[in-house]
Amino acid sequence: MSSHWIIGPGAIGRLLAHSLSPVAAVTLVGRRELAERQTLTSPVGEPHTQRLNGVTLEQLLRDAPAPPAFVHITTKAMSAQAALESLAGVISPTTPIVLWQNGFLAQPRITQAWPGPVLCATTTEGAYVNGEACVVHAGRGHTFIGDLNNRHAELAKNLALQLTHAGLAATPVEDIRRRLWQKLAVNAAVNPLVARYRIRNGQLRDRPFRLYVEAVIEEVAGILDKEGIAPPSGAGLEGWRTLVWQVVENTANNRASMFQDVLAGRPTERAAILGPLIDNAKRHQLPCEQLVALDQALENIEAQLS
Ligand SMILES: NC(=O)C1=CN([C@@H]2O[C@H](COP(=O)(O)OP(=O)(O)OC[C@H]3O[C@@H](n4cnc5c(N)ncnc54)[C@H](OP(=O)(O)O)[C@@H]3O)[C@@H](O)[C@H]2O)C=CC1
Ligand SMILES: CC(C)(CO)C(=O)C(=O)O
Secondary structure: OOEEEEEOOOHHHHHHHHHHOOOOEEEEEEOOOOOOEEEEEOOOOOEEEEEOOEEEHHHHHHHOOOOOOEEEEOOOHHHHHHHHHOOOOOOOOOOOEEEOOOOOOHHHHHHHHOOOOEEEEEEOOEEEEOOOOEEEEEEOOOEEEEOOOOOOHHHHHHHHHHHHHOOOOEEEOOOHHHHHHHHHHHHHHHHHHHHHHOOOHHHHHOOOHHHHHHHHHHHHHHHHHHOOOOOOOOOHHHHHHHHHHHHHHHOOOOOOHHHHHHHOOOOOOHHHHHHHHHHHHHHHOOOOHHHHHHHHHHHHHHHHHO
16 A cells, blocks of 8 residues: 655645545644544535544654655645655655645755655646635546656656546646646736736636736746747647636636635745746746736735735
């Protein structure tokens, strides 16, 4: 039986823990104690309660159990590095790490710094936490797994098989970098605007927001073209426009994650989503006024929240 540590008992962490627990040895690690009996509500609204093996970081460091086959980091992007560092005393530097973050901040940094294999997962599964003891699996999706330097294909295949067996459909891929950027492009066009204007995704189709989205897509398309990242279908600006508007259509009723963070008074993942685009725009001397303005607006919003 394979063993998995999952660091970050939030929405994705608990979804993983619930799914893997019946087929693998799972330890769910958090900063605080977690209720032992946890409920997963399925996408069709069926609750399923089970005991999850939850421990605090403190307990883990004290007990120093045998290191696992995989360490999943399921914190938000800005906390991933700190979460990994907090395990330094209990895992060997060759332990495989799996990063589940959106954006492109934690992935290159940890890939460069961690001596062992670093897999990246990008997922369209949707989940949210509903209190201390419940997570809602809001929508089924698909997970793609690979590593940025394509050196761990067998490991990615092994993990994808285990996740699929656990009910989370997953595919190992050789182009995870491209897929992470494609998701980042959608997140950059949707999340900052809906968080700034406190609207649901579908309202982006209306004026004046539609024009703002178009302006962001134009900047993003220029930057990703220079980075050699193509949209999943179509080409250039048109391909990116098709992708973004399709996601807006499919998620019209959603409150996007960044909007939810603002509503809950939490910091957003702006540094992981807008940051890499702005950095690349500056490096290539490309326009990024819209992205910078959104980043600034979010920084101001976050400052007022704290
Ligand atoms: N939810 C979703 O549907 C999807 C999420 N993602 C991505 O997955 C990542 C996780 O998102 P999500 O699960 O929604 O986020 P959540 O905020 O629900 O969960 C993050 C968890 O990480 C914990 N945490 C933070 N810092 C540490 C630390 N240093 N050590 C241990 N635990 C820590 C938090 O606990 P604490 O209470 O201690 O702060 C919290 O339980 C994000 O990058 C997100 O963009 C991607 C696709 C879909
Ligand atoms: C695709 C989108 C924008 C859907 O809401 C999302 O991934 C998010 O909320 O972060």
